[in-house]
Amino acid sequence: xxxxxxxxxxxxxxxxxxxxxxxxxxxxxxxxxxxxxxxxxxxxxxxxxxxxxxxxxxxxxxxxxxxxxxxxxxxxxxxxxxxxxxxxxxxxxxxxxxxxxxxxxxxxxxxxxxxxxxxxxxxxxxxxxxxxxxxxxxxxxxxxxxxxxxxxxxxxxxxxxxxxxxxxxxxxxxxxxxxxxxxxxxxxxxxxxxxxxxxxxx
Amino acid sequence: xxxxxxxxxxxxxxxxxxxxxxxxxxxxxxxxxxxxxxxxxxxxxxxxxxxxxxxxxxxxxxxxxxxxxxxxxxxxxxxxxxxxxxxxxxxxxxxxxxxxxxxxxxxxxxxxxxxxxxxxxxxxxxxxxxxxxxxxxxxxxxxxxxxxxxxxxxxxxxxxxxxxxxxxxxxxxxxxxxxxxxxxxxxxxxxxxxxxxxxxxxxxxxxxxxxxxxxxxxxxxxxxxxxxxxxxxxxxxxxxxxxxxxxxxxxxx
Numbered sequence: 512x513x514x515x516x517x518x519x520x521x522x523x524x525x526x527x528x529x530x531x532x533x534x535x536x537x538x539x540x541x542x543x544x545x546x547x548x549x550x551x552x553x554x555x556x557x558x559x560x561x562x563x564x565x566x567x568x569x570x571x572x573x574x575x576x577x578x579x580x581x582x583x584x585x586x587x588x589x590x591x592x593x594x595x596x597x598x599x600x601x602x603x604x605x606x607x608x609x610x611x612x613x614x615x616x617x618x619x620x621x622x623x624x625x626x627x628x629x630x631x632x633x634x635x636x637x638x639x640x641x642x643x644x645x646x647x648x649x650x651x652x653x654x655x656x657x658x659x660x661x662x663x664x665x666x667x668x669x670x671x672x673x674x675x676x677x678x679x680x681x682x683x684x685x686x687x688x689x690x691x692x693x694x695x696x697x698x699x700x701x702x703x704x705x706x707x708x709x710x711x712x713x
Numbered sequence: 714x715x716x717x718x719x720x721x722x723x724x725x726x727x728x729x730x731x732x733x734x735x736x737x738x739x740x741x742x743x744x745x746x747x748x749x750x751x752x753x754x755x756x757x758x759x760x761x762x763x764x765x766x767x768x769x770x771x772x773x774x775x776x777x778x779x780x781x782x783x784x785x786x787x788x789x790x791x792x793x794x795x796x797x798x799x800x801x802x803x804x805x806x807x808x809x810x811x812x813x814x815x816x817x818x819x820x821x822x823x824x825x826x827x828x829x830x831x832x833x834x835x836x837x838x839x840x841x842x843x844x845x846x847x848x849x850x851x852x853x854x855x856x857x858x859x860x861x862x863x864x865x866x867x868x869x870x871x872x873x874x875x876x877x878x879x880x881x882x883x884x885x886x887x888x889x890x891x892x893x894x895x896x897x898x899x900x901x902x903x904x905x906x907x908x909x910x911x912x913x914x915x916x917x918x919x920x921x922x923x924x925x926x927x928x929x930x931x932x933x934x935x936x937x938x939x940x941x942x943x944x945x946x947x948x949x950x951x952x953x954x955x956x957x958x959x960x961x962x963x964x965x966x
Contacts (some may be wrong), residue, residue, distance in 0.1 A: 524809030528784050557806075558834055627911055627934065629836045629880070633716045633758050653716070655758070655789050657811070657836045676715060698811060700756050700787045 513537040513711070514549035518570055520563045520591065522697065526555050529697040533704050535711040546575045551713070552584055554691075556591030560615065560660075561603030563591055573608065580610045585713050586689045587644075593684065593691025594660060602660050610689045612665035613681075620677045629659040630676045636694065636702075639670045642685055644709045648672075652702045654694035656682070661693060717928055717965045718935035720759040721752060721942035721955060722885075722915050725794070726766045728778045732943050733765070734891035736843070736859040742943045742951045746781045751953045752942075753787055760790045761814070761883065761913075761937055763841070767795025768817050769858050774801060776808070783809040791883075793841055797822070802829055806837070814839040814883055817856035820863050823877055830878030839913075840874040841883040842867050844900060852900060859887045867900065868907045875908045882912045883937070889917030891940050893947040896923055901931030913937050919947065921956055921964035928965065 513530060517523050517539040530537040530553075537553070538545070546552065554576070556563050567573050580586050588596050597607045600615035607615075618628050636652045638645035661680040664670050671690065672683030683692040696703035723745065724731050730748055731739035742748075745762065752760060762782065766772055774795045783790065792805055793814025802813050813833075818825055819840045830838045843855045844867045854863045854870045863870070871882050884904050886897040896917045905912045911934035914927040918938040927933045945952040956964070 522806060522809055522811065524783060524807060525811075528809060529787060532787065557837070558832070627909065630715070631836060631881075631911065632718045632935070657789075659836075695789070695811075698787060698789045700753055703787060 512549065513551045513553055514546055515539045515553045515555065516546065516572065517541045518563070518566045518572060520556050520558045520566055522555060522557060525697040526553060526589070529703060529707055530711070533707045533711065535707065541570050541572070543571045543575045546572060546579065549579065549584060551710070552576070552579055552586045554586060554588040554592035554595065556589065556595060558591060559602055560591065560594060560600040560607070561605045563595055564603070564605040564607065567595070576608055577610070580689050583688050585710070586610070587710050588691030589697070590658060590693060590695055593693055594662060596684065596689060596691050597662060600660060611669050611684045611686045611691070613669070613684070614663050615660045616663050617660050618677060624677060626677050629657055631657045634674050634676060636672045636674050636682055639673050642671055643713055644685060644690055644706065645671060645683075646709050647705050648702065652705075654682075654692075654696060654699040654702055656694045658693055716758070718759055718913075719924060719956065719961055720761055720913075720935065720937050721757060722761040722763065722937035722939045723748060723942070724939070725762055725764045725775070725778070727772070728775055730943070731765070732891060732940055736887050736890055739765070743953065745778060746785055748943075748953050749782050749786045752955060753785065755955045756958065757788055757955050759788055760786065762790060762792050763814065764794025765858055768856075769860070774805070776804065779805070779810070780808055791839055793839070793883075797825070799825070799828055799832060802833065806833060812837050812839050812881070814841045816841045816843065817861070819874060819879075820854075820856055820865070823873070826874060826877040826879055830880065835878050835880035838879050839881045839883050840879040841885060842870055843885045843887055845887040855887060868903050871904050871908045871910070871912075875910050879910065882908065882910055884912050884914055886916030892917055893919040893940060895919060896927045896931060898926060898931045901927055901933050905932040911935060915939065921960060925964045
């Protein structure tokens with residue numbers, strides 16, 4: 512059973528709908544015990560970094576998440592949920608989960624750039640490396656993005672997907688059993704379905 | 714490359730999909746859940762759904778219909794209509810709505826925009842400006858299905874909404890709504906040149922050429938189509954449809 516972490520900072524409904532649509536089974540929970548018994552964990556997230564970390568902490572979910580990661584349970588972060596995998600973010604002051612070494616930075620463009628922040632809309636996603644999560648999405652997949660901050664991996668080997676917005680950034684990361692994507696697969700119709708199928712099949 | 718966003722703008726009234734002309738005479742065009750299923754199959758990239766009577770008829774938010782719509786909607790959806798409190802918004806977001814549009818509430822309770830943007834992030838907060846040209850040619854923003862004149866100019870309104878923390882403006886021309894006469898490019902340009910926020914142009918589209926002009930001439934960040942997505946053509950029957958990816962790419966090339 513996939514446990515979708517319900518900590519009041521995610522679009523749980525869409526994620527559950529999409530998992531059901533592709534034939535997976537999931538429950539939403541905010542209980543540390545349920546999380547500890549999960550076969551796979553999905554960490555959604557919208558809103559601000561500190562708010563999300565604060566909520567995870569209040570619910571006593573930070574340690575269980577770290578323990579599950581250490582025990583080899585596949586953990587999949589979406590959007591802010593991916594950013595929480597980092598050590599920290601320019602958006603806040605609280606430490607992140609630190610499961611995929613890196614920092615989260617705000618998009619930064621030349622003053623002459625017409626690019627708007629947030630990066631919002633559908634953009635191309637390319638796989639940096641071979642991984643079961645990226646199967647069928649190696650080239651030309653399109654996903655829906657809404658974010659102002661992006662991941663910067665310490666180790667380039669952890670970069671899973673890349674996307675171009677002003678410059679190339681890591682739109683997906685993966686280190687061992689911990690992975691995340693910056694975009695919203697639950698709102699990216701056919702491509703999102705493929706990604707969820709891949710995660711369920713891990 | 715970030716693709717130009719093109720989205721259907723669907724109007725809902727009492728749980729049914731309707732289409733208006735200049736915000737009047739709503740015609741039944743189908744069931745919202747069915748329409749969303751079709752738009753899924755067509756791989757539409759985003760959807761706007763506005764309940765046009767939630768505020769004016771004091772119906773409140775039709776959560777029952779929205780829940781059904783969202784469970785079939787595998788694309789980002791922006792909902793507007795009758796949203797007045799943070800509690801409304803929390804409930805909508807937990808259903809799986811990505812963005813919420815504020816219309817009348819943005820004018821009656823501007824603090825709501827700041828509070829909502831602080832809690833949910835500005836990317837989730839859209840302010841809809843329904844704009845009508847006055848007898849002397851000046852524009853003003855209307856609310857309550859166009860019946861209530863705020864007497865605020867859309868440029869000033871957009872700037873004010875940006876300051877309050879809105880993340881996006883849905884700029885809807887009442888005069889062009891359902892008329893198949895093209896976008897009001899002057900209006901779009903006035904607003905886009907005055908604010909840094911993404912502006913979604915809506916009202917008047919009859920072809921992909923119009924859509925292209927809204928972007929190239931109006932400098933809109935995104936475009937919404939109403940009649941074009943639910944009718945075969947002007948004065949023709951109902952047909953839920955959407956330009957193919959290939960045609961969209963060609964239009965924006």
